[in-house]
Every structure is written in C-alpha cells, then in structure tokens.
Amino acid sequence: MVPRYSRSDMVAIWTPEARFQIWFEIEAHATDALAELGVVPKEAAAAIWAKGAFEVDRIDEIERETKHDVIAFLTNVAEHVGPEARFMHQGMTSSDVLDTCLAVQLAKASDILIADIDALLVVLKRRAIEHKMTPTIGRSHGIHAEPVTFGLKMAQAYAEFARNRARLVAAKDDVATCAISGAVGTFANIDPFVESYVAEKLGLSVEPVSTQVIPRDRHAMFFATLGVIASSIERLATEVRHLQRTEVLEAEEYFSPGQKGSSAMPHKRNPVLTENLTGLARMVRGYVTPALENVALWHERDISHSSVERYVGPDATITLDFALARLTGVMDKLVVYPERMLKNLNKMGGLVHSQRVLLALTQAGVSREDSYRLVQRNAMKVWDSDGALSLLDLLKADPEVTLSDAELEDKFDLGYHLKHVDTIFARVFG
Amino acid sequence: MVPRYSRSDMVAIWTPEARFQIWFEIEAHATDALAELGVVPKEAAAAIWAKGAFEVDRIDEIERETKHDVIAFLTNVAEHVGPEARFMHQGMTSSDVLDTCLAVQLAKASDILIADIDALLVVLKRRAIEHKMTPTIGRSHGIHAEPVTFGLKMAQAYAEFARNRARLVAAKDDVATCAISGAVGTFANIDPFVESYVAEKLGLSVEPVSTQVIPRDRHAMFFATLGVIASSIERLATEVRHLQRTEVLEAEEYFSPGQKGSSAMPHKRNPVLTENLTGLARMVRGYVTPALENVALWHERDISHSSVERYVGPDATITLDFALARLTGVMDKLVVYPERMLKNLNKMGGLVHSQRVLLALTQAGVSREDSYRLVQRNAMKVWDSDGALSLLDLLKADPEVTLSDAELEDKFDLGYHLKHVDTIFARVFG
Amino acid sequence: MVPRYSRSDMVAIWTPEARFQIWFEIEAHATDALAELGVVPKEAAAAIWAKGAFEVDRIDEIERETKHDVIAFLTNVAEHVGPEARFMHQGMTSSDVLDTCLAVQLAKASDILIADIDALLVVLKRRAIEHKMTPTIGRSHGIHAEPVTFGLKMAQAYAEFARNRARLVAAKDDVATCAISGAVGTFANIDPFVESYVAEKLGLSVEPVSTQVIPRDRHAMFFATLGVIASSIERLATEVRHLQRTEVLEAEEYFSPGQKGSSAMPHKRNPVLTENLTGLARMVRGYVTPALENVALWHERDISHSSVERYVGPDATITLDFALARLTGVMDKLVVYPERMLKNLNKMGGLVHSQRVLLALTQAGVSREDSYRLVQRNAMKVWDSDGALSLLDLLKADPEVTLSDAELEDKFDLGYHLKHVDTIFARVFG
C-alpha cells in the first residue's frame, strides 16, 4: 500500500482491527449455530457475543510466541470471555476463519469498487451528453481519419466501464463464499448447518466443496477482473494524455490555481494525473499473475497463497479504488476545448472527407481502383502542402473527377458524419 | 503454435483458409444487407455469393505489393466476381471485417473449449462416483491431516471446472460481438442495419459502440479467463504429480505397453503428461498480460493489438484445447491404487485422528490448552517413532487422558470422517 | 511462431533438422571422448561420424511408439550406423543431449540477435550524426519543454541498445553451458572428461554442477533479458508513432509507392510498422514470466519446463530477431522533417525559453518565488493565445522584469541549448 494512492474507506477494510472483527463475527455466529444444534450451550454462545473482545497488540504478542495467528486471536478472546471460550472454534480449522474473512473483505471491497464505477459512469454520461454533438477528429494510428464527436468518445468509455461493472459484479459473486468445513473440508467435526448459518449471516453463498480452503480459482478470477478494469482505466487515461499534448490540446486536466507544473518550466501544464493512472494500471495488472499462480495449491492446501494475498488483497483493491476515483475526478473536471477540436479537424485541408468522395465515385460507376487512384493523387497534394491546399478545390479542378461541384461540396458536410450519433447514444444509454 | 500441442479442430479455426472464408461471409452478408436497403443492386449481392472465391496464395501475392491484407483479399475476390465486386465492402473499413472475423473465430474456439470442459466434467464425475468412498489421507502443507476420499478430490475438481465452464460461457458472450460501423465507428457511410443483419447471420451480438475497432477489454477478459482455466489445469495436474511420487504412489498416469520411461532407468514411470500440463498452463497464463496491454489503444484505434492477437488468438486457444483434452485423457485412464491410499493413511500410527481426540477431551470438560498438551505429547511420540507406535495405544496408557478405551476407539473410526460425503456430492452433482 | 514475423536464419535454428543435427554432434563428440578414455572402441566413434545419419520422419515414427524422443533418435541413427551404435550415449541421459542442444541453439540465437543489435546501432549512429544539430522540441509529459536535437534522440536510443547488447552478451554467456553428467548429475556412469570435451567442441562452458538438467535460472535470465530488449524496442517505436501523429508529423515511416494505407482513407500514411513493433514487444515480454516459473523444478528435475521452452525458445528469439530487423529498417529509412520540427518548436511563442529567463532573473537577484511568478504570468498569456503572442515581447513589456531587451533576446537563442551536444556525443560514441 502506498499511502498517497490510498483512500480511507478501502484501507479500513484491510486493517488488523477490521480483520479481527470479522474473525470474531465468524466465530460468534458459528458458535450460535453450534448452540442451535445443541453441540454447545446456548449460554456460551451468548457469553461470546456479550463479553467477546480483542486487542490487536495482545494478539500480536501471543502470535510472536505461538507463531499462529488464529490461535493467538482465540487465546486473546478467551482472556475476555472466560471459560465459555472453549466452545468457540469447535470442529473448525483456521482456514475456515481466514478464508471466510477474506471473502467478506473482498465482497466489501467489491462494493466500494462497484460504487466507484457507478460514480465514474455518472460523470461519463454527463460529459457524453454535454458533448454529444461536439465535433472532433477521429484518429486511427494517430492519424486523422473521419469526424466523430467528443460525446462519442465518452459514450465508448461509458459502455466499457458498464461492462466492467458487470464483470465486477460477477467476480464478487464468484469470490464471496463461506467455507466452514473443518480440517480437510469433510465436515468430520462440524455440521454443514454451521456453514450455511454463518454464510447467511454474512451475506455469502455456501462453498459447495472446499478442501481445507476455498479454492483459489475464485480469487484468481477476481484479481484478473481487476486487471481488466485497470487496463480500461489506462485506455481512458491515455486518451486524455494524447488530447493534452501541446500539438493537440483538445482537452486538459483541470489545473488548480495553486498548482505548480514544473520547477523549471512555469508555463507547463502536464497531464500528470492520467500519467499517474497509467502507472497505477500497470501495478494492478501486475497483481494478476501472482493470483493465477496461487491456484495450484498442493493437495488439500498449502499456505503459499497467504503471503501473496497479504499484498494483493489490499494493494490491488486500494490502488484500483484510488485510480477509479482519480479518473472520475479527472473526467469530471476535464477542461474541453471544442474550438481547438474544430480547428484540428479542419487543418488537413478536408482530407478527412476523402472516404466519402471515394464512395461517391464508386457509386457513380467508376471502378474501385480508379476511384482510389483519383482520390489518392489529389489527397497526396493536400497532404504535402501541410493543409494549405484544399481537397475540395483540387477535386473540383481535376478533369477526371466526374462529380459536379455541388455533389462534391455535399461530400464535405460535417453533419453527414454525425447522423447516427443518436442511434449510438440510444444503444449505450437506452 | 507447437504442432505436438495442437489438435486439428482448433487449428482449423486459425488457418488462412478459414479466416478468408469468414471474411467472405461477412462481406457477402453485408452486401445482402446493402441490397436490402437498396444501396447496391440485388444482382450484385447474388453474384458475390454465386461467383465469389479466393485463393490464399493469390491473396498473399497481392498483399506483398499492397501491404494491406483486406485490399488484397477484395482484389482477389473481385478477380472471380467481376464488375459487381465493386459493390462489396461499401462504406466498410478493414476492421469491420477483421474484428468481426476474430469474434467469429473466438466464438468457435469457445465452443470447442466448452465441449472440452464438458468432456472433462463427464470423466471427473465418473471418477468421483467410482471413488466416492475410497478413503485416502487429506494433506495440508504436504503433511497428513485427516481422511478424505479420492472421490472428494474428484468432486472438487469437478466443481472447479464447472465454474470455469460458466466463466468461459460468459467470456464467449463478452467477446462475440459484431461491428460494422465504418472508419471511426460513426456509421457515416454505412447504415447500422448492415451491422445488425450480419450479426444475426453470424450468431453474434451487436457491438453497441465501436471506434474503428471492437474495444479490446472484451478480448482481455476472454484471455484472462483462459488464464484462470489454465491455472485450474495446473492444480489438478500438480495433484496427479504428487500422487505419483515414488513415496506416495497412490495413483499413476496410464503407462502404455510400448512406452519407454527413460533411456537410462527402465523401471521409471514418470508423470510426464501432468508435468507437461504444468508447463502448458504457464504458457496460457503468459498470454494474459499481452492481452491486457492491448486494451489501451490510441484514440479510435492503433494496430498494436494485431500482432499480439496473431500469436495469442491461436496459441492460447490451441494450447488450452490440447491441455484440456490431455487432462481429460489423464483423468480418464488414471490408475488409482486404493490399497496404497489406505496403507499411507494408516502409516502415521493413527495421528490423523488426533483432532477428534482433542475435541472429545474438550467436550469432556478439559480446557482447550490442556487437551492440546495431552494430545500433543502423545502425538509427538508417535511421530518420532516414524509410525511404529500407535496413538491409540499411547492415549489409552496415558493416565491424564480421562476418556475410556471404548471412547478412544470410537475416535479412531474412519467412517466418522466420511459421513458427509453424500452431502457434498449432492451439492456438487445435484 | 507467426510466419509473417519470422526470418529464415533464426527459424533455421529451431527446425527439427537443426535440432537433430546438434544432437548428433553432441553424441558423436561424446563418443569420441569416450573412445579417448578407452571406454569404447575408437572404431565405433569413427563409424558414428562416418555412417551417422537420421531422418526426421523416421524419428517421428519411432517416437509415436516409444513416446521418447531421444530413444527414437538413437534408434534411427543406429539404423544407419549399425552395431557400433550401441557405443553411443554410453552413461548419458536424455537431458545431457537435450539441455546441451538447447544451449547451442540459444547461443546461436544470441549471435543472430547480437548481430541484429549491431546493425541497429550502425543505423542509429548514422542517423544520430546526420541529425546531430537538427533542432527539435524536447517534450516532457507530451508538453513542449526545451529544445533538443533529433540526433540526441538517436544517441539516446544508441546508448540504450548498446547497453542491451552488453546485457545480451552476458545472457548468452550465462546460458551457453554444457552438461553431460548422467542421470542425476553425479557422473556415476560417465567421466567428467566427456563433458569438458564436448563443451570445448561446441564452444560452450562447462556446467559446474547440474542435477539431471542445466539449472533453469540461466534460461530465466536469458529470456528476462530479451524482455528488457523488447521494452527498449517499444520505447523507440513509441517515439516514432508520436512523431508521425498528424498534429506532430516530424518524422514518418517510409511509405513505398505501391503501398496502400487504408481501404477507406487513401490519404492516410500510418505508422503501422512501429505499432506492430509495440505489439511484438508485448509478446516477447509475455514470455518472461513462463521462463521465470520454469526455475523451480522439483528435486533433481521435472519436465514441466520442456513444453514452455518449445514455445518460448523459438517464439521469443524469432520474434525479437524480426522486431530488431524491422526496427532497423524503420530507423534506416525514417523520413525526417527538420522544417516541421523547427515549426513545431517555434509554435508556442517562445515559451520553451522560459526556464532560461527564470534562471536569469534569479541570477540577477530576484528571489526564486518572484522570478517564478513573473515568468509564469507572462507565460500563461502566451499559452492562452495558442502561440499568437510572443513571450519575448511580453517580457520586454513587463515593467517588473528588470532584464534589458538585449539580455532577454540572448535568452531566446536556440544555440544556447545545443552547446553540450558535442559533449554528449563524445560520451556515447567515444
């Protein structure tokens, strides 16, 4: 965890206090279930809720001796609860607590991330509608292609993050399971009722078959999904970085009055937030492979996954939460320059309309190869003039181009390109 | 693609012939749609279906000059169709063809992979039922824990691959979209009806908003899902490798009469198939990150994703198909040794029942700490004897252990551990 | 391997023929060494060289039965050599042949890659000298900063690839070892002299301690090094892609007369080669992690590494060879536009000289904070004018700016920035 890339709500999920509190609830609910089964006295279960408490420092102290965190926790809780504490953890194994706790933490983290995406979607939708008809040049390969609108760019991002939301909801469902099945998953010493009971109390589904642990393909899928979301963040961040380039400058990250861009060049306003997001995306992606390598535990379990999860659990969720919020902030305040967009769009002397002319020639009966040749030879002149010549003028003057001036002029109408923006918006926003 | 790790059905999806055939169908269906709209003559559309053909060598030849694959393809098809060919590809862009084709290929590849998993599930279910009550020792950390059954191991694998099947179905849905939206996705030169028409003909859904390309978060999710499945393969392969170890030898890959294990040590029968699967899993996982890096294309698109997909498209699907089939073969023919499982289970002098004794002591009113101490001191003697001493005998002889001989004997009953196998099987197999 | 991203010399290293030829040489040299030791008859060793031969198809045929490639090879060679063939492979194990062969292949591949880098360095040096004093704007964060020269960009790339060359030489040394040490590396059945003898004949160093295999940390280091080189390729490719953007257009990939840029937009000249290199870099990087995962083989060896190496060995080296050659071609023919560079440099109204003014003010006794404020307020006016206003004019007119007009004009001298280009070139090129 890097403090500057962390937000408090997500961090709170991963504190020792939060973890032990979840452990306590798992143990207490499980004891309730055992009491309901008549395995332990109801008074013991009640006492655990009533007197149960823990101190992080004390647990750490005990763990330093026992080198076992769950035993340390139980010992500390027993110091508060007294003799009835012996009815806790009956027939359970440490992983019952640890894995179910991780499921709760990842479910909570998912809820925050889903809310983050929702906030981003609100902003993207607003910017999309705001700029629905703001023309800007579409670029493929970094080269001017044909007009789009800035709203369409936002609509694309919206659709992508809406997909990511659906993936995240699925990943949460995948990972949010409860296993209380004992030392090797056979329920030898604990009735399956306890598992169902605790699962319901914690809002988890029941793990159909566990070993000692919840199978790690669930977690692998979860972190892989975060990696996909991070890559989408990188995509939108890269778009902003490109738009803010000196030569393009169609949009800029908001630059607050007090902010300094560079110690050396005071005029500079750098897209540092989106560059930062690009780096953060690399990190979240970097956590995918360790999570995938965690799947192949030996036999009924080994504990190699545990250290990985101590890093990846907090780091991937905290970083992604921060990145989503930062991206939302960037998009919310993004300064958009429609005039500059139009200026850039027009700077190529009308080359961006060449596709329409090509099509018109073909439809007028010229062969595809000849049409291509005719458009290309005039287009190259415009290109070589660095936009000083006008494609429309050249085409009008080209004797082999058989289209009338009026027909040609019609092909240079910007509105032509935007006629289906409504269709697309209806698809995306309903 | 490595030939020895390839199967013909999957390979067939990725041949130039197959690709160009899909291209042809996209172009021909699109021309049908254009004809229906009245944009091109119906006769032209009919002529394309009737006379359309292509030759891979000829396309390659043209591409060497034009350095553009779709133009080369169209030129070659035009050589067969004649003048009506000029109505093909009207208002479309290369990516309309390329990306929709890739969607078709990945959808077909998904169908094979889903069938692969189905075949694996059939085998795993059969082996699970066959060995539902075959006792074997459960191990955590590679150390004997408590009894499970070999059928439970199979049930766990079944549940994991059933999850993977669901993930793959979702990934297929995610990636199987059709985009025919023109140069920058605005439908400027082509009506959205064409996209819907072609999508329906090819069994794809419509891409709600494309740029020039289908957004690559879809493909990233697809290949990430393959990486998760590969990791599950590694898990089951690792289990077999462990079981086949000389000292364990509870199961073996089938060893055909003609097969030679080693040029140097003729007695050796090595788990080479599952070791091989471990390596193949590494490869499929290795393709995840390039696919994630493909998401952040520049502006409306750049073509950096293309080379990655030329590798990853075939290599990930072909390798995973082969690996799933190989795993199915291994599990189908796996030679299981129940007697050896029982022998191993019993070799620790009954230590595996210590947990039950611990619990019984606690329930008889001994404190958790004292119970632990009593069991541990006898368990350590058994451990140090390398299984020569019997935990049951030692406990009976320990004056501090207050349980009767009959009570103690009851705790060493193997059946006790298997009483919930039915419950678990009902959860997994319904 | 993707044929279109493959060159014949590198492909030749990885053919079955080439592999079996190396196997043959290892076996034949080893038999020579055994003959020298008196273990086998000298006539047998001579016969192997004289009559030894193999056919790939026949080996494949035998392997289908035996499921063991080295035995199949030896059987086939024996069919040619006759009875003396029984003296081949004496005391050796398959991995002695396989691992030493891989070392030879990777050493040969390294030689090609080193030559590739050398060719690239020649081109980069030539372009660096050619454009040593061609001014262009340096950019940080995509924003104009201060002037550099295009030659400096080339010198940076040169220095980076010179480092990569040194790393590759080290990686080759690391991986080019010979192990002929028998079934578990103890030389139980073969004298260490054989290993030394074969190593010398093949130009390899001796593996000091092998198990059955050469330890895979060597290969991991090799492929990790290829991943670093690929990332450097991506860096230079990204630079070209940026320079070719429509709005920047300071350089372009060479566009041959017959080449077509886009089926839809005939005016487009896209940086498709460098975009392609960006994707190829992702692939070579993707092979690093599988190679790292190959290190932790079980005990004296397992064979999980083998399938990985069947992909990664050819794919990483062939792809990197192709990418280096393509990059060399791109840089060799890169069309550079010095006038456009100058035009871009000047378009910001002189803002790029602000740092010098800032420094001059500080040195004239103005506090750092005041200097910053003075420069910033004028710079912001220029920025907001989109380059229409001139920073020099504004500063002259600012009463708080205490520098004389001559002093200010001196700060806008382009040559000032280039005075240490010689120093840097001397460092890089000697």
Next chain:
Amino acid sequence: MVPRYSRSDMVAIWTPEARFQIWFEIEAHATDALAELGVVPKEAAAAIWAKGAFEVDRIDEIERETKHDVIAFLTNVAEHVGPEARFMHQGMTSSDVLDTCLAVQLAKASDILIADIDALLVVLKRRAIEHKMTPTIGRSHGIHAEPVTFGLKMAQAYAEFARNRARLVAAKDDVATCAISGAVGTFANIDPFVESYVAEKLGLSVEPVSTQVIPRDRHAMFFATLGVIASSIERLATEVRHLQRTEVLEAEEYFSPGQKGSSAMPHKRNPVLTENLTGLARMVRGYVTPALENVALWHERDISHSSVERYVGPDATITLDFALARLTGVMDKLVVYPERMLKNLNKMGGLVHSQRVLLALTQAGVSREDSYRLVQRNAMKVWDSDGALSLLDLLKADPEVTLSDAELEDKFDLGYHLKHVDTIFARVFG
C-alpha cells in the same frame, strides 16, 4: 510493503526521511560543484551544508498546496537556509534529484541484497560440506532415479545463488547512475561538471545520455534480475517442502518448542516458512512486468513510471531482502535426517541401480535393446512388489542375464555413484 515481511535496514532506505536526506545531499553537492565553477557563491554552498534541514511534515504540507514534491522540499529547505537557498537547484530539474536519488536507493538496496546472498552462501556452503557424503536418492519427475548426496543438493543451490550474486552486482552497476542534465538532458542550464562531481560524491557512475530522466531500461533490468533471484528462492523452498512431506520426511524446517503447528492437529509440523517463500517469490516476480512496461516513456519522459516505482522500489527490495534472510534461516537450521534418506533410498528394492546393470550388459556385448528388455522385465517385478522383491536377487536368478553374481553385486555399490562428488565440489567451491 507488508510489515511482517519487512526488515528494518531495507525499510530504512525507503522512508521519507531517507529520501529527503539523499535529495539534500544531491542538492548540496550540486551547489558545491556550481560554486567550484564560479556560478554561485562558495558561501552559499557552505551555508546550505551548514544550515540546511528539512521536516517531512512541513514538506507534505507545502506539497498539498503546490502538488509538486521537489518544489515543496526546496521551499522547506529554504526556510532553514535563508536567502542563499536561491542558489540551490540552479539549472536543475526535478528529475535530476528524483532519479539520482532512486539510483542511490537502489544501490543501497543492492548492497543489502548482496550481503543477504553472501550470508546465504555461507550457510549453503557449510551445509554442503556437512552433508557432502550423506547419500540420498536423486529424483527426476518425483520418481526415484539414482543416488546423490544431500551435500550435492546444497552445492547446486550454492552455485545458483553465486550466479545470482554476480547478476545482482551487474544489475546494481546498471542502475547506479547519476543524471544532472537539466530539463531535457541537454545541460543547457547546467555544466556537465556538476553531474560528474555529484556522481563521484555519491559513488555513482555518470549517465552518458539522459533525456529528462535516467532511461528506464536500467531499472527494468534491475527488477528483472530480482525476479530471477526470487525464482531461485522458490526452487530451494520447493525442495524443502518436498523433503518435509509426510511420506518423504528427509528434512524439516526447525520447529521451535513454543510453536504451534495447527489449531486442529497438534502433531503437525508444517513447512510454513518455505511455503511462505514460495508466495513471496510470486510477488517479486509480479513486479517484473510493471518495471518492463515502464521503459517506453513518451518522448523525453512522462511520469507514468513514478507511481510504479513507489510500489516496486520498496516492495520488491524489501520482500526479496526478507525472503533471502528467511531462506538463510531455514537452511541454517534445517533439520536433516540422514537415516531417513538412506531408508528411502533403499526402499525400492535396488531399482535405482538398474542403470548400472543396463550399462554393464551393453558393455558385455548385449545389444542396447536386449539389455533394456532384460533389465526392464526384472525391474517391473520389483516395482510391482512395492519394493518387497530385490532387483539384485531377480537378476541373479534370470538365466538370460549373463553377468556373474559378483559382477552384479558390484553394480549395486552405493559408493560408485559418489566418486565424483569431490570433482563437483572443487568446481563449485574452488
């Protein structure tokens, strides 16, 4: 950073205090150099050393306003130094400070890691010599092969980590460079002498050509090297995990008296440290790809690498430091069971000697195929008996086996396999 996987010396390198202290030294040395050049007053340089100070909290406070860390630092130092502070940072850019600081930190981290490896090498050498002649079975594919010694296993690990040490020294040299070259690396506003001066003071080499930043291929190589070392850690950790398996139990991690293995199964002693190391290796490997992705910065630099390095710089070095130290502890105290090794070695009824018999038959004139057949048919009987039958007895009784009893007995001599251990030790330890 995960506190439980961190050691204080390495953590100290990455604290804000340590970072700012290095910044201060860079700035102060640079001002000395500027004074020596006569650019700034010597008194100013002296004043900076004399009065220079900083407070982390105050820097954070200023950064919250300026959003620029180096400006915040300089402002805070100026609060202590007074007016002379304006001579600091003359002609420098933030990256001059940041990148040179990172080089110092990575060099210091390298020194700790090199010392870690040295400590590990000492332990591995001691254990190697201790068990130089302790026989144990060599295993390929997890299957018994031929005898080795436990000392050989240690010698292999020693050689591998000696290679890693050499790689780390090279990686340190690669990354330990100083760049003080100004806003775009041209030394426009600062003399190259300053760079050389500071480099020498800090024990760094001079970066021959920088942009604004030190090129990130250096860092990529550094972190890739850490990934290789981590993979070697995983290899040795995996070996220990295998040796500690219940069925193998040839060695065990030291288990302290107070330590509790499992809350449920008091007899269990689990290889939790080496399982933990396996997970930590996954994390260090996971940091390689983000570092590789950092290479392709845009133009003269973007800041996307920065966030990655805030994670990877501390996390990779701290985790690897901890892992090396933990591994050293494990190997130092590893409890080795030579009797168990011998027992396991002998349990297969002498099958491990089959290779020698095969060779003897061949040398006695039997064809390779017949020899193989004869050994295999007896070996299979032993194998099927689970080690109850003796290969030696069966071979003596086989009429087709033409070797005398004395000749056969000679082939079952354990010492035969260990005759070259001295040779190998001399290669490894000199």
